[in-house]
Amino acid sequence: MRKMKKLIPVLAMGLAIFGSPALSDGKTADEILAFGATTYKQFCSHCHGLNMVNPGTSSYDLRRWPRDNREGFESAVLNGKGDMPAWGDILLPEEVEALWHYVATRAGKEPLPEDSAAMEGAKDAPLPQPELIRDGTLHACLARNGGVMSAKRSRGGIGIDHDIAEALAAGMGLDFVPVWFESEQEEETTPVKDTVALLSHDLCDIAPGFALYQPALSQTPGDRAPLPRWEDRPEHMDQRYQVDLRPIAVSDPYARMEIGLVYRDGVEIGPIETVADLEGLKLGLEQGTLPGVITIRQGTDRMVRDADTRNPGPQFLWEMEEGVFDAALVTVGAYDFHRRQNLVSVLKLHDYRHPLGFNLGVAMLGGKPGLLAHVDAGIAALAASDALAPMAARAGAHYAAPRPPAVQPRLSLRDIIALR
Amino acid sequence: MKSPSFIAATVAGLLLAASASAQSEADLRADQSTPGDVLVYGMGYDQTRHSALDQINTANVGDLSPVWTYSLSDGRGQESFPIIHDGRMYLTTHNSTIALDAATGRQIWKTMLDYPAETPRVACCGIVNRGVAILDGTLFRTTLDAHVIAIDAATGEEKWRTNSIDFKSGYSMTVTPLVADGVLIVGISGGEYGIRGYIEGYDPATGERLWRTYTVPAPGEPGSETWPEGDAWERGGGPAWLTGTYDPELNTVYWGTGNAASWNAGLRPGDNLYTNTILALDPKTGGIKWHYQTSPNDPFDYDATNELVLTEIDGRKVLMQANRNGFFYVIDRTDGKLIAANPFVDRVEWASSIDLETGRPNHTDIYTKAVAGEQVTYWPSAFGGKNWAPISYDSASQTAFINTFRIGMNYKAVEPQYRPGVFYFGAEFSWDWPEGHRGELRAIDPMTGAVKWSQPSDIPRNAGILSTAGGIVFTGAQTGEFEVFDADTGEKLWEYFAGTGTVGQPVTWEHDGTQYITMLAGGGAVYSLFSGDERLAAVPTGGSVWTFAVK
Numbered sequence: 001m002r003k004m005k006k007l008i009p010v011l012a013m014g015l016a017i018f019g020s021p022a023l024s025d026g027k028t029a030d031e032i033l034a035f036g037a038t039t040y041k042q043f044c045s046h047c048h049g050l051n052m053v054n055p056g057t058s059s060y061d062l063r064r065w066p067r068d069n070r071e072g073f074e075s076a077v078l079n080g081k082g083d084m085p086a087w088g089d090i091l092l093p094e095e096v097e098a099l100w101h102y103v104a105t106r107a108g109k110e111p112l113p114e115d116s117a118a119m120e121g122a123k124d125a126p127l128p129q130p131e132l133i134r135d136g137t138l139h140a141c142l143a144r145n146g147g148v149m150s151a152k153r154s155r156g157g158i159g160i161d162h163d164i165a166e167a168l169a170a171g172m173g174l175d176f177v178p179v180w181f182e183s184e185q186e187e188e189t190t191p192v193k194d195t196v197a198l199l200s201h202d203l204c205d206i207a208p209g210f211a212l213y214q215p216a217l218s219q220t221p222g223d224r225a226p227l228p229r230w231e232d233r234p235e236h237m238d239q240r241y242q243v244d245l246r247p248i249a250v251s252d253p254y255a256r257m258e259i260g261l262v263y264r265d266g267v268e269i270g271p272i273e274t275v276a277d278l279e280g281l282k283l284g285l286e287q288g289t290l291p292g293v294i295t296i297r298q299g300t301d302r303m304v305r306d307a308d309t310r311n312p313g314p315q316f317l318w319e320m321e322e323g324v325f326d327a328a329l330v331t332v333g334a335y336d337f338h339r340r341q342n343l344v345s346v347l348k349l350h351d352y353r354h355p356l357g358f359n360l361g362v363a364m365l366g367g368k369p370g371l372l373a374h375v376d377a378g379i380a381a382l383a384a385s386d387a388l389a390p391m392a393a394r395a396g397a398h399y400a401a402p403r404p405p406a407v408q409p410r411l412s413l414r415d416i417i418a419l420r
Numbered sequence: 421m422k423s424p425s426f427i428a429a430t431v432a433g434l435l436l437a438a439s440a441s442a443q444s445e446a447d448l449r450a451d452q453s454t455p456g457d458v459l460v461y462g463m464g465y466d467q468t469r470h471s472a473l474d475q476i477n478t479a480n481v482g483d484l485s486p487v488w489t490y491s492l493s494d495g496r497g498q499e500s501f502p503i504i505h506d507g508r509m510y511l512t513t514h515n516s517t518i519a520l521d522a523a524t525g526r527q528i529w530k531t532m533l534d535y536p537a538e539t540p541r542v543a544c545c546g547i548v549n550r551g552v553a554i555l556d557g558t559l560f561r562t563t564l565d566a567h568v569i570a571i572d573a574a575t576g577e578e579k580w581r582t583n584s585i586d587f588k589s590g591y592s593m594t595v596t597p598l599v600a601d602g603v604l605i606v607g608i609s610g611g612e613y614g615i616r617g618y619i620e621g622y623d624p625a626t627g628e629r630l631w632r633t634y635t636v637p638a639p640g641e642p643g644s645e646t647w648p649e650g651d652a653w654e655r656g657g658g659p660a661w662l663t664g665t666y667d668p669e670l671n672t673v674y675w676g677t678g679n680a681a682s683w684n685a686g687l688r689p690g691d692n693l694y695t696n697t698i699l700a701l702d703p704k705t706g707g708i709k710w711h712y713q714t715s716p717n718d719p720f721d722y723d724a725t726n727e728l729v730l731t732e733i734d735g736r737k738v739l740m741q742a743n744r745n746g747f748f749y750v751i752d753r754t755d756g757k758l759i760a761a762n763p764f765v766d767r768v769e770w771a772s773s774i775d776l777e778t779g780r781p782n783h784t785d786i787y788t789k790a791v792a793g794e795q796v797t798y799w800p801s802a803f804g805g806k807n808w809a810p811i812s813y814d815s816a817s818q819t820a821f822i823n824t825f826r827i828g829m830n831y832k833a834v835e836p837q838y839r840p841g842v843f844y845f846g847a848e849f850s851w852d853w854p855e856g857h858r859g860e861l862r863a864i865d866p867m868t869g870a871v872k873w874s875q876p877s878d879i880p881r882n883a884g885i886l887s888t889a890g891g892i893v894f895t896g897a898q899t900g901e902f903e904v905f906d907a908d909t910g911e912k913l914w915e916y917f918a919g920t921g922t923v924g925q926p927v928t929w930e931h932d933g934t935q936y937i938t939m940l941a942g943g944g945a946v947y948s949l950f951s952g953d954e955r956l957a958a959v960p961t962g963g964s965v966w967t968f969a970v971k
Contacts, residue, residue, distance in 0.1 A: 042843045046544050046612075046949060050850060053952030057961050058497065058546075058944040083495075083547075085538045090841070218839050219588065410838055413651055414687075 029101070029112065036102030039095045043087065052107045059083070067104050067113040074100065088366060089247035090218050092407065127377060128370035130172060133202050138174040140165035141195065141204035141230075143183040147337040148397035149209050152180050160399070161208040163391035164254055164362070168206070168378040179204045181230035189225065192216045193245075197225040199365050200246040206375065210363035212253055212407040220245040247366040251375045253359030253402035254388055259291050261350035262335050263327040264320060272352045275329070276300050283307040284325035286316045291329035294354060297416050314338070321347060329354065332398050340396040349398070356416070359402040443505055443554045448599060449668050455930040458504040459554055461596045461663045462810065463886075463927060466730040469812035470887045471928045475935035476970050477890030481904050481913045483970045487936065488525030492518075492963030497944025499808075501551035501596055501884075501925045502965070503559075509938065510573065512549040512561055513963060514594075517571055522938075523931055525967060529576035535565040542590045542841055544612040546945030550663070550925075553597040553604065555624055560604055562593035568606055568622055580627035584608065589840040590615045593661075600666035600673045600703035603630060607660025611678040611723065614836075614844035617658030619675050619699070621706050631706035635660060635677045635694045642708075643693035646716075652688045655838060657681030658695040662725040662808060665739065667753060672709060673701045674730075674739055674753065678723035682836035682846025685719035685791045692717055696724045698741065698749075700756060710756035712779060714743050719790045719833060719847070720770060721802035727810040733759075733818070733867065740866050742811050742822050744804025745781075747774055750866055762869030764806070764862065765824050767799035793833045797852050801829035803880075807946060810925065812887040813866070814907065820866050821893050821907070823881040825859055827951075828852030851951065861885075861895060863910060873910030879955060882947050884925035886937065894937055896922030898947060900959050902939060902966065918966060921948065921959045938967045 027035075040052065047059040054061055065073060077096055080086035091099075105112050133139060142162050144152035150161035157178055169176035181198060183191060195207045210216075224242040227233070261278070263269055270277065275298035283299075285307040286292040292312070296304055308325045310316050317338040320328060335349050362375050382388055383401075392399035443459055451457070452464030455473050463469045476484060492498060494513045503510040509522040515535070519528040540547050543564060552559040552571075558579060559571040565587040570579040584606070585591045590613025598605045603621040611617065617635040622628065635658030637643040647653045657680045664675030680688060680695035696715035699708055715722040722745035729740045730753065739753040746768035750760040761774035770790075771781035781787075790796045803825045811822045829849055836846030859880025863872040883896035892913065893905040898921040904914040921943020928937045942963030948956055 041845075042837070042839075046843065047540075049952040050950060051952065053954065055948060055952075055954050055956035055959075057956055057959060058495070058948045061957075080537055083540070085540050087541070089538075090541075090839075214839065219841070412838070 032098050032101045033105060033108050035094070036098035036100075037107065039098050040102050043091065043095075044099070047084070052103070062103050063106055065103055070100055070104070073103060089220065092217060093249065093372070094406070127373045130371040130374045131368040132174070132205055132371065136175060137177050138165070138169035138172060138206065139177045139179055139204040140169070141179045141181055141198045141207040143209070144180040145183055146209065148333050148340065148392070148395045151395070159395040160255055160388065160391040160397065163394065164379070164382065164388070165206060165208050167382055167387065167391075168362070168375055171378045171381060172374050179230060181228045184228060189228070190221065193221045193225045194228040195363055196220060196245050196248055197227050197243050198230070199248055199363060201227055201243045203230065205364060205371060207363045208360070210250055210361050211257065211358040212250060212361050213358055213410075214407050215410045217248070217250060217407065220247060248363050249366045249368065249372055251362040251364075251372060252379050253361045253406055254379045254383065255360045255392070256357050256400040256402045257360060258332045258357040258400050259294065259329055259354040260332045260335065261327060261352045262317065262320065262330050262347050263350060264323070265346045265348050267326045269327070269350060272350070274298065275354070276303070278327065279303045282326040284316065284320055284328035285309045286312050286328060286330060288312050290356075291331060291354075294356065294416060295329050297413065314341075317347060321345060332400070336397040356411075357400070357403070358408050359406055443556060445555070445599065445602065448555070455928075457506070458502065458927045458929050461501050461551060461553065461598065462665070462727060465666050465668060467665045467727050467810070468729055468731065468815070469810060469885060470814050472889045473928050473930055473935045474888060474890035475930075476888065476892065476928070476937065478892060478906055478913060480970050481890070481892055484904065484914050484916070484937070484968050485971055486916070487967045487969050487971075489967075490520060490525045490527070490965040492516075492940070492942060492965065494942070494963045495944070495961040496547045496942070496963065497923050497948065497961075498940035498942030498963040499548045499550050499923055499925065499945065500940055502927050502938050502940070503552050503554050504927070504929045504938075505554060505573075507931065508573070509965075510552050510554065510559055511940070511965060512551050514547045514549050514564055517552065517559065517561060517576065519573070519576060520965070522929070522936075522967075525965065531571065531576040531578070533563055535563055536587075539565045539587055539592065542587055542592050542610060542613055543594075544610075544843070546949055548594050548945055550594055551596040553599050555599045555604075558624065560597045560599075560624065562595055562597060562606055564592050564594065566591045566593045566608065568593070568597065568604070568627065570624065570627060582622065582627040582629065584620060589613070590842075590844075595661055596663045598663050598666060598673065599624065601668075601671055603703045605664065605673060605675075605703065607662070607664070607675060609659050609661035611657045611659035611661070611681060611721075612843055612845065613841060614655035614657070614681045614838050615659065616654060616656055617660055617677060617695070619660045619664075619701065619706065621703065633699075633701065633706035633708065635697070635699070637693065646691040646693045648689055655681055655844065656688070656692065656695065658697075659723075660725065662727060665728040665730055666703065667730055670737070670754065671703065672753070673703045674728040675699050675701060676724040676726060676728060676741065678725045679721045680718055682844050683719055683721055684833040684836055684846030685717045686793055686833055687836070687846070688717070690717060696722055698724055698728060698739070698751065698756070700753070712751055712756045712758065714741075714747070714749060715745050716780065717791065719787070720745070720798060720829075720831070722804065726804075726806065726808070729811065729813050729820075731813060731815050740813065740820065742806045742820065744800070744806065745770065746800045746805035747771075748820070748864065748866055748869055760867045762867075764822060764864050764869050765800055765826065767826075767828065768805065769799045790831060790833065795830070795832040797828055797830050799828040799852070800825060801827045801851060802849070803827055803947065807882050809882045809923065810884045812885040812893070814887050816889075817907070818865060818867070819863050819872060819907070821885045821887055822862050822864065823859065823883065823885060823895060824862050825880045826854050827858055827880070828854070861893075861905065861910075863893075863907070875905060875910050875912065879953060880947065882945070883922050883939075886926035886928055888928060894926045894928075894939070896924065896926070896939060896941070898923065898943060898956065898959070900941075900943070902941075902968070916968070918964070919960070920962045920964070921956065934969050936967050936969050938965065940965050
């Protein structure tokens with residue numbers, strides 16, 4: 001239990017450090033339906049019956065739901081209807097979509113109705129108006145100390161999070177207004193909480209660099225939270241000032257944060273398939289971070305015993321630079337940042353990537369379907385024109401494209417041990 | 421120096437003084453022998469639901485007629501156990517607490533409850549409440565969003581309210597509290613949501629929590645050796661959603677716990693104490709005196725939460741349970757030693773028998789395959805050989821009356837996905853329907869499981885049972901009938917159509933020389949929601965209270 005408790009903040013922290021891309025739009029109808037069936041069972045079956053069969057007395061018989069009323073269905077699911085509770089703060093957009101497929105096809109027994117098919121095909125139709133905090137502008141919350149992902153420059157900013165926000169604004173024909181904030185690793189807060197607090201306070205329309213990790217999406221990280229420091233923050237809004245947290249929505253992913261192996265130039269590295277293959281290297285272990293946890297949980301006993309455990313932070317890679325140890329698992333973003341800050345370096349990034357990674361998307365408040373549609377369309381356009389990797393390169397960062405599943409399901413310690 | 425007789429007289433005087441105050445614990449202990457009131461869930465601390473009243477009997481029950489009816493203004497399943505004291509009847513729904521004039525059905529007060537609109541998400545099997553406990557002029561109930569509340573019985577005003585836990589991650593309460601040795605005891609629901617179950621004791625005067633006994637131990641605690649290393653225990657299940665039984669003589673509370681979570685037992689090798697277990701607790705501290713686990717490492721959702729009935733058989737103090745797993749257990753309540761365990765339904769296929777020496781099931785290969793992740797069909801289903809609805813027990817004829825289920829399940833364990841406040845099954849499943857009827861009201865011998873008689877129904881009955889010295893058995897059907905059967909022969913003697921399904925708990929009581937039977941009507945809850953039985957489409961919901969007498 002002690003381990004588990006530690007792991008959660010570690011995940012949240014690990015997420016803050018990196019970033020990367022894209023969603024699985026390529027699902028077949030069968031896949032969407034299967035996802036709908038799973039989602040239905042988990043969220044709906046206890047009232048509406050296994051496989052959507054029920055007498056319709058204690059609760060609504062969904063087989064009677066008008067198949068041309070997708071909008072009403074989504075509204076009932078998100079906001080509740082009669083005795084039915086609202087699910088808007090917990091269901092993900094792709095889950096709501098899959099549920100509609102499941103219900104509209106009567107659990108796959110009938111074809112998807114014309115109307116919903118037409119809606120599917122309506123992608124060319126003009127998108128709804130984006131919901132903005134100020135007309136004509138797109139405000140984006142960006143960490144001014146966000147490593148290679150985002151950093152403030154005397155004029156403008158740099159990093160893929162900054163660049164993608166700027167490009168999205170341009171694509172929507174809006175003025176781009178960055179809202180720079182300080183990402184602090186306070187005891188009481190996490191990057192996720194900071195982002196949700198900033199959005200809930202209507203400081204910005206979007207917040208890029210949000211790690212798509214299901215527990216962070218399925219419910220708000222508490223009821224209230226303080227705001228991180230941002231430029232122009234009024235005096236009275238210090239840590240004692242708390243905002244009510246509101247449900248958020250996230251876009252399709254645009255990049256992926258990965259974990260790699262960094263080593264000192266000249267150290268012999270054999271072929272690596274699993275973390276256990278690192279045995280024999282003089283390893284450093286960055287305490288309290290996700291790569292550190294992976295090293296402990298997946299390494300051999302000997303490896304862990306012999307590893308050099310160090311405090312987390314930028315000095316960790318410096319210690320390797322100075323020869324305290326020869327190799328370590330770290331996030332690719334942390335390595336990139338170190339290299340940018342230290343033009344002369346003996347550290348190298350190996351081709352090995354750990355299978356665990358997190359896709360990054362753009363966060364915004366829930367209930368803004370127009371804004372979400374514009375951001376998703378913008379990301380798709382940027383991905384299609386191969387514009388994302390150059391944004392990362394401009395900041396000296398490696399770019400990794402997102403991988404399915406778009407949203408990483410909750411990880412338990414067991415999962416981490418099992419991942420290879 | 422005072423003589424012994426003087427001391428005895430003083431003590432007797434004190435006892436008299438105590439029993440003169442309203443619904444003291446002495447009154448609760450005497451409930452079984454005071455037919456003018458119904459003070460304890462299960463009609464007395466032994467939970468036999470058997471009454472000595474015989475004015476309504478096999479000879480005249482044909483003339484049983486409604487005396488009054490009262491609308492609950494609510495479409496949920498109605499499972500509340502009526503408490504009757506001093507001419508008043510106290511009832512609950514999921515969102516109200518109600519006091520009626522017991523003789524006329526007129527409302528004295530009704531207090532509405534508010535809970536967050538999201539709460540029903542975490543109720544697996546129906547938005548229900550099972551009633552109040554009463555002590556010293558105060559009523560106690562639980563709420564769906566996991567609060568324990570004290571209410572002034574005279575006015576309906578809230579006296580205190582304590583939040584047990586945040587409901588959002590899957591915790592809820594439907595249980596009727598139990599008063600035992602001055603402590604108010606409740607159990608948590610949520611076995612299908614990856615909770616960590618517990619039973620709690622509260623101070624009835626203040627609402628202060630006195631103790632909480634987790635049904636899944638943390639690493640290092642006794643029983644933790646029956647869980648794998650890792651974090652499985654944090655979401656290990658073991659809810660305690662039905663009311664336990666208090667034995668004043670041994671000053672022990674018996675409380676059953678539910679399934680381990682997720683259902684995928686292969687992921688939690690070990691017995692997984694104290695899930696699917698009958699616990700004997702010290703009411704003052706919550707300390708575990710002994711435990712008996714009915715379904716170790718359970719993949720089938722075989723809760724051991726069903727009511728624990730106290731009686732004496734062959735001079736031994738025993739407790740009995742018709743368990744979801746299909747076995748009827750008779751256990752020595754002084755030490756938890758198993759005396760008898762026999763199937764009370766025809767198809768029990770997960771175990772061939774229970775070893776009387778070790779108390780452990782002799783598993784069949786259906787169990788082994790299910791745990792290994794293979795597709796199986798098992799009987800009885802997760803509904804159980806019997807679901808939640810309580811049995812009655814007549815000690816004179818040594819007969820238990822049970823509403824049994826005749827349904828199996830197709831099942832395959834899969835990797836569970838945990839998300840707070842959402843189903844955490846770890847299994848794919850569907851029902852294995854039998855040819856013909858799906859339920860039987862049965863009269864059985866608890867020591868042998870021998871069936872004395874059986875009354876089938878197409879749709880299983882899921883209401884409680886009342887038996888009386890008048891030789892009758894009273895229950896209800898999900899198709900809407902209140903029913904009376906002959907306790908000896910099983911012959912149906914009477915029925916009355918309530919206009920909605922019934923899943924309530926009948927009680928009987930006496931007022932001004934007349935015997936009454938009261939039960940709630942109002943279809944819904946687990947079978948209606950989960951089975952997909954479309955034959956119930958013609959039976960509307962809508963809660964009401966019915967009181968009958970022979971006029």
